[in-house]
Amino acid sequence: MELVTPSIGLLFWSSLSFFILFIVLTKFAWKPITKTLKEREDSIDEALKSAEIARLQLESLKTDNQRLLNEARVERDKLLKEANEIKDQILAKAKGDAKSEGDKMIAAAKEAIEMEKVNAMNQLKTQVAVLTVDLAEKILRKKMEDRSQQEVFVNDSLKNITLN
Amino acid sequence: MTHIKSLKSIYYTTKTSFLTIVFCFISVILFANQPSTNTIADTTSVGLDSEHANSNATHEESHGEEKFNINKTIMEHISDAHQWHLWAHTSLPLPVIIYTNKGIEVFSSAHFGHGEESHTYQGNYSYQLIHEKIKVVNEQGEVNPNIMVLDFSITKNVASMLLAVICLIIIFLSVSKSYAKRGVGAPKGLQSWIEPLIIFVRDDIAEPNLGKRTAKFMPFLLTIFFFIWFVNMLGLIPFFPGGANVTGNIAVTMVLAVITFIITNLNGKKTYWGHIFLPHVPWWLYPLMVVLEIIGIFTKPIALMIRLFANITAGHILVLSLVCLTFIFKSLTVGIVAAPFIVFISAIELLVAFMQAFIFTMLAALYIGMALEEPAPEAHH
Incomplete structure (x- = not known):
């Protein structure tokens, strides 16, 4: 029975010590500790959240990059194709141009050659004529050195002329 | 919510009352009647020392040593004293x-x-x-x-309790200082040892029962948890600064229970008082139900008081009984056999020290939670 009879002294001292403990620890330990714990949890929470956001951003950045890359590739392909076409066109045009130009030049050259030929021919003719006249003159002079021959010639010529 | 809470309450109550009954049974056997204990002691001593059997009583008296009395020894150890026994005389x-x-x-x-x-x-x-x-x-x-x-003497229990209070204040002020120093940084040293316990009290004891009102009652629950636990552990140390049976003293547990009672009822909301004075039963059951509900208000803290007291006292009695075996049989062999049992029971007592602190805090949180309960949705009734 003694074991289950509370003594007044112990009741008093336990109440007092518990209250002191309660007040001191509440003010100096529990409040600051629970507050810091809460703050820490919040900060961890926030860090996790921002990490998640950063991850998502990175992911969207990645897909963006991929998209850009793909676009660039398509663009490049397109450009290359276009360039090829242009090249072909230019080449074709250049070929055509060159051909017509060449043809033109050849024609002009031919004409010039023809002209030169005619000229040369004319000159040759003239030259031949002059040379022929000179030669004829020289021959004539040789032949006509003596009077008799001159007479013979004149006579012959006269003979030929008469009746025409 | 109510059902879960009451189920939980029943679970803990059953578990702890089972333990309490077992321990009480042991203590009843040991203390039921002094003569029978003496008889056991007498017969065993007779059996072992049959040669000195006849001269046993006179022999011991002539040496000036009183006969070993297990009942008296254990009672001396578990009850309060005006002196703190250190060793021998x-x-x-x-x-x-x-x-x-x-x-x-x-x-x-x-x-x-x-x-x-x-x-x-x-x-x-x-x-x-x-x-x-x-x-x-x-x-x-x-x-x-x-x-x-x-x-109003500073008895052994009071001194032990004051020592515990001083230790707790020193420990937690130093931990608090670590928090102030490190801020939201990672805990270190004593702080990292205490922190899981604080979080345990908050997440596993307070929050399931108190919900969003947790913060308001955290200081009380933390104080009561660490106080009971520390004092329990101090009581398990067999020599000087420990050894007092503080939480195994009905006065101490009564104070703790009364404080819980006051906090619970001061925070009682409309639903709580409604359950007591206007229970959801046919009107002609009111005289019975209201009386039962009012008794219920008091049985909860009384259960808290007796549970802690009985568990801790029973633990002390168990360990002391095993220690006393050696002196009853006056045999070294018994001592050698008893030693592993003493170690085993002491280890269990370490667990019980924590368990009881946990259960007391848990039930305190549960009772406060029940008092704070918001009105249940109409569909419920």
Whole structure:
């Protein structure tokens, strides 16, 4: 029975010590500790959240990059194709141009050659004529050195002329 | 929500009351009646020392040593004392503070001496320590029952409790300082050892029962948890700074239970009082139900009080009984056999020390949670 009879002294001292403990620890330990714990949890929470956001951003950045890359590739392909076409066109045009130009030049050259030929021919003719006249003159002079021959010639010529 | 809570409550109550019953049963066997214990002691000593059987009593008396009495030894260990027994015949005297109709008196308990016969201390009256109670005696050494003595002495339990309070304040102020220093950084040292416990109390005890009102009651729950646990552990240390059976003293557990009772009922909301005075039963059951509900208000803290007291006292008794076996049988062999059992039971007591702190805090949180309960949705009824 003694074991289950509370003594007044112990009741008093336990109440007092518990209250002191309660007040001191509440003010100096529990409040600051629970507050810091809460703050820490919040900060961890926030860090996790921002990490998640950063991850998502990175992911969207990645897909963006991929998209850009793909676009660039398509663009490049397109450009290359276009360039090829242009090249072909230019080449074709250049070929055509060159051909017509060449043809033109050849024609002009031919004409010039023809002209030169005619000229040369004319000159040759003239030259031949002059040379022929000179030669004829020289021959004539040789032949006509003596009077008799001159007479013979004149006579012959006269003979030929008469009746025409 | 209510059902879950009450189920939980029933679960813990059943579990702990089972333990309590088992321990109480053991203690009842040990203390039921003094003569029977003595008989056991007598017969065993007779059995072992059959040669000295006849001269046993006279032999021991002639040596001036009293016969070993297990009941008395254990009771001395688990009850409060005005001196702190250190070893053999050495005790630490503690201050005695008494109040009589002639005022307050303070003196050292050394004045009572130690041993069976208390010396008389001459103060305002003549005082003697009879069975650890301070009584006024007349010249003939007879107790005068007319003068009331209120004993506010710093007894062994009070001293142990004050020591625990000082230790707890030192520990938690240093932990708090670590928090102030490190802020939201990672905990270190003692702080990292205490932190999981604080989080345990918050997440596993307070929050499931109190929900968003957790913060308001955290200081109380933390204080009660760490106080009970620390004092329990201190009581398990077998030598000087420990060894007092503080939480196994009904006065201490009563104070803790009364505080829980006050907090619970001061925070009682409309739903809580509604359940008590207007229970959801047919009107003609009211006289019965209201009485039961009102009794229920008081049985909860009483259960808290008795559970803690009985568990801790039973633990002390169990360990002491095993220790005493050696002295009952006066045999070294028994001691060697008993030693592993003592270690085993002490290890279990370490667990019980934590368990009881946890259960007390858990149930306190549960009771407060029930008092705070918001009105249930109409569909519920």
